[in-house]
Amino acid sequence: MYNFDEKVNRRNTNSLKWDLNGRSFGNEDAVSMWVADMDFKVSPHIIDEMQKVMDEGIFxxxxxxxxxxxxxxxxxxxxxxxxxxxxxxxxxxxxxxxxxxxxxxxxxxxxxxxxxxxxxxxxxxxxxxxxxxxxxxxxxxxxxxxxxxxxxxxxxxxxxxxxxxxxxxxxxxxxxxxxxxxxxxxxxxxxxxxxxxxxxxxxxxxxxxxxxxxxxxxxxxxxxxxxxxxxxxxxxxxxxxxxxxxxxxxxxxxxxxxxxxxxxxxxxxxxxxxxxxxxxxDKSELWLDELMEYIEGNVDYFVNYINNEIPRLKVHKPEGTYLMWVDCTDLNMSPEELNEFMINKCNVILNKGITFGEPGKYFVRFNLGCNRQQIKDVLKVIKEQIELL
Ligand SMILES: Cc1ncc(COP(=O)(O)O)c(C=O)c1O
The missing domain is CATH 3.40.640.10 (Type I PLP-dependent aspartate aminotransferase-like (Major domain))
Incomplete structure (x- = not known):
């Protein structure tokens, strides 16, 4: 069993997802759930194979x-x-x-x-x-x-x-x-x-x-x-x-x-x-199967929470990927207001829907390739902030 609940701190690792928060989004402390990479460490079998190359010491x-x-x-x-x-x-x-x-x-x-x-x-x-x-x-x-x-x-x-x-x-x-x-x-x-x-x-x-x-x-x-x-x-x-x-x-x-x-x-x-x-x-098929089980658990949690607790947002369970396409039309915000609301009020960095073309104008995209606790914490803040509107 691989542990996808482990919290991995990616800040100060030159991570595109985590180390541009202040410079590009104006909120150093925000939780990053945008660009599509995952906050999980890779399969140990990949590290073993790469380590063999590293040990050769000639590049x-x-x-x-x-x-x-x-x-x-x-x-x-x-x-x-x-x-x-x-x-x-x-x-x-x-x-x-x-x-x-x-x-x-x-x-x-x-x-x-x-x-x-x-x-x-x-x-x-x-x-x-x-x-x-x-x-x-x-x-x-x-x-x-x-x-x-x-x-x-x-x-x-x-x-x-x-x-x-x-x-x-x-x-x-x-x-x-x-x-x-x-x-x-x-x-x-x-x-x-x-x-x-x-x-x-x-x-x-x-x-x-x-x-x-x-x-x-x-x-x-x-x-x-x-x-x-x-x-x-x-x-x-x-x-x-x-x-x-x-x-x-x-x-x-x-x-x-x-x-x-x-x-x-x-x-x-x-x-x-x-x-x-x-x-x-060749070596990480089991890791992938376990990863997908964890991700589907994240997705189910996310969809249920939005449906039960944040009815002003709309989401449909995806059939694949770890990405959630969330319709925020009911918040009546412009794409800029929506982005500003998520970053500064909800403390989370997401992908702006408009970057996926005009039909995405009032949407945001969440990346659920992260530990489940982070998803729980972020959704709780979003719920509170939407109720204050
Ligand atoms: C559909 C799709 N294609 C391509 C990419 C990027 O792939 P690469 O980094 O290999 O160019 C992404 C990344 O999110 C993607 O979602």
Whole structure:
């Protein structure tokens, strides 16, 4: 049994999540529940693998071992029933870099790329910063349960549309798309010859009653029109290790995808990348199962508390991720007022909903990758402060 209740103090560790409180948010003492990494120590098996590299004491140029690719192939096969071949795997330092290279590989400057909102903010940046035109297509929201608006999606397609970025599981709504939803979505993409860039970084963080499907497993035809972006970083808490892999079946697309990395002489990760990935995928499956049980407990606590104690907030239990998408419309605050209220009155730093696109204007996103006591303490303060309004 791993202990996820342990309180780990991350202040003064150069943590992006905890060490910008004063400088960026103006409240040094606030509790940080924003950026999506977890406050849990990683699996001890990952540390063991990394320690072996540390003990070698030489950090000269390295090659990526066969064991790295075997580990990914075995994990995808065992855990996801996804048959991946060695040649399809392209290392990238992080998933967002993979999304940017993917956009470059399957579209030209001036082409259109569709994203369904609300969605993880850097999706907008990788489209716009690469000179492509961003098309935002809002999803349907029925009482906090989000579905793709495929009619609107199809209507937003033009002859300049070359790609779409899919978030599966979906950040911030927590949807784990069903096979049927993915199939219907993919059929439209195939009909109009649109490439699917699928961000599956949250694919290991799935609640008990749900199952993750990689869209590329639905058919050969779909797999040929996909770039699938994966990483052990989210589930195993390895964001600063810089380990991610894009899986690309089509050889021509793969060549184009690899170009920016090769042109910059970026051939592989740092000394710890392979050890961390192998420690995660090969040795830490049990740790992950226990983590998900703990996270689902956090999520259930959070949802019940909001429903019973803070009726002015609305939340729907996510099917995956450790993120909670909370509707604060009933507080009648502007996005700036809402942010200020959470930081200065409730003493908690959250992600502003507006950064996920216009439909997120009156929402905040909580990160529940932390010990349960912290969630209890924060919710109690929020309840008190909302009752004072
Ligand atoms: C959907 C999604 N993609 C990508 C990332 C970031 O991944 P990376 O740090 O590997 O670029 C996140 C982080 O929260 C995310 O939620």
């Amino acid at each position: 000269g140029y390295r090659i990526t071992p066969k064991a790295y690719y075997d580990s990914i192939i075995n994990w995808m096969g065992r855990r996801h029933n996804y048959k991946v071949e060695r040649e399809w795997i392209c290392y990238v330092p992080n998933v967002v870099a993979g999304l940017a290279f993917a956009v470059q590989a399957v579209s030209d400057i001036g082409d259109e790329v569709i994203v369904q909102t609300p969605v993880y903010g850097p999706f907008f940046e990788v489209v716009k910063n690469n000179g492509r035109k961003l098309i935002e297509c809002p999803m349907k929201n029925e009482d906090g349960y989000y579905t793709m608006d495929l009619k609107a999606f199809e209507e937003s397609i033009t002859p300049r549309t070359k790609a779409t970025i899919l978030c599966n599981p979906h950040n911030p709504t927590g949807r784990v798309w069903s096979k049927k939803e993915l199939q219907d979505f993919a059929e439209i993409c195939l009909k109009y010859n649109i490439f699917i860039i699928s961000d599956d970084i949250h694919s290991e963080l799935i609640m008990k009653e749900h199952e993750h499907t990689f869209i590329s497993t639905l058919s050969e035809e779909i797999a040929n029109k996909c770039i699938v972006c994966t990483s052990p970083a989210k589930a195993f808490n390895l964001a600063s290790i810089h380990v991610a892999n894009c899986i690309i079946k089509d050889e021509e697309v793969r060549k184009r995808f690899k170009k920016p990395m090769l042109n910059a002489h970026l051939f592989g990760g740092n000394a710890f990348v392979a050890a961390a990935l192998i420690g995660a995928y």
